[in-house]
Amino acid sequence: MSEPIIEINHLSYDYPDRRVLSDISLAVRQGEFLAIVGENGSGKSTLIKCILGLLKPEGSIRLFGRELDQFDEWWRISYVSQKAASFNSGFPVTVEEVVEMGLYAKKGLFKRLKKGDRTKVRQALETVGMWDRRSSKVGDLSGGQQQRVFIARALVNDPELMILDEPTVGVDQRYVKEFYEILEELRADKKRTFVLVTHDIHFVSRLVTDVVHLIDGKLGCNCGIKEYWELDEKEIRSLYPVPGRVLVHEGERV
Numbered sequence: 001m002s003e004p005i006i007e008i009n010h011l012s013y014d015y016p017d018r019r020v021l022s023d024i025s026l027a028v029r030q031g032e033f034l035a036i037v038g039e040n041g042s043g044k045s046t047l048i049k050c051i052l053g054l055l056k057p058e059g060s061i062r063l064f065g066r067e068l069d070q071f072d073e074w075w076r077i078s079y080v081s082q083k084a085a086s087f088n089s090g091f092p093v094t095v096e097e098v099v100e101m102g103l104y105a106k107k108g109l110f111k112r113l114k115k116g117d118r119t120k121v122r123q124a125l126e127t128v129g130m131w132d133r134r135s136s137k138v139g140d141l142s143g144g145q146q147q148r149v150f151i152a153r154a155l156v157n158d159p160e161l162m163i164l165d166e167p168t169v170g171v172d173q174r175y176v177k178e179f180y181e182i183l184e185e186l187r188a189d190k191k192r193t194f195v196l197v198t199h200d201i202h203f204v205s206r207l208v209t210d211v212v213h214l215i216d217g218k219l220g221c222n223c224g225i226k227e228y229w230e231l232d233e234k235e236i237r238s239l240y241p242v243p244g245r246v247l248v249h250e251g252e253r254v
């Protein structure tokens with residue numbers, strides 16, 4: 001079996017006043033689509049930030065087979081944060097430039113963009129319905145529109161690993177659907193790997209192969225999607241300290 005794309009061993013993380021993640025171990029392999037679920041405050045975003053090297057946890061993280069502190073091929077990864085829309089609105093950069101930045105990560109800052117690159121930028125912006133606004137300053141857009149621009153930036157680079165922290169919060173429904181259709185296309189060849197934090201696993205369940213369910217910073221379950229649906233409501237509830245806060249049903253699936 002190939003080496004995991006992400007390998008986490010005994011990861012714990014404390015904010016100054018409290019432990020937020022405890023002894024997390026998991027592996028994500030090429031072609032997996034991992035959904036990370038859990039209540040508000042269960043540590044999902046903190047885990048993502050640890051994987052991206054933005055926070056320094058205890059334990060070890062390996063990306064593409066290398067220890068995180070030796071990993072320097074960040075262009076292989078794209079990331080949409082939960083609050084991309086909290087972007088510094090005074091930053092004088094246009095929609096098109098933000099998406100181009102996604103390409104520079106791969107090409108290096110001083111390489112000129114070629115015609116093919118321009119086409120990629122255009123396609124990514126058309127996908128999220130923002131091509132017409134390409135010359136607008138990002139700071140002048142609404143939160144949902146900004147989020148769409150950051151989704152375009154994540155797509156343009158054709159990344160091997162996409163890490164998405166509730167990427168569609170605040171985005172109009174029709175673009176949400178389109179976005180997940182694109183993810184479905186992107187994963188058709190099963191070469192790309194996805195980690196998606198979501199509160200709506202029913203909506204994306206057709207894409208998902210594996211589920212990590214965080215409960216108060218601990219690994220409540222780490223299993224395949226089929227197994228996850230087979231856990232009955234009682235079992236999932238028993239993972240939670242407060243009963244009745246999780247509703248497991250088949251629900252509407254894409």
Ligand SMILES: Nc1ncnc2c1ncn2[C@@H]1O[C@H](COP(=O)(O)OP(=O)(O)OP(=O)(O)O)[C@@H](O)[C@H]1O
Pocket residue numbers: 015016020038039040041042043044045046047082
């Ligand atoms: N910078 C910070 N300093 C101190 N505590 C923090 C900080 N960021 C997050 N926390 C706390 O850590 C815990 C986990 O937060 P985190 O953002 O990882 O949760 P989450 O699962 O992503 O929640 P949500 O579903 O609301 O996005 C929460 O209790 C939160 O209040």
Ligand SMILES: [Mg+2]
Pocket residue numbers: 044045046082165
């Ligand atoms: Mg979060």
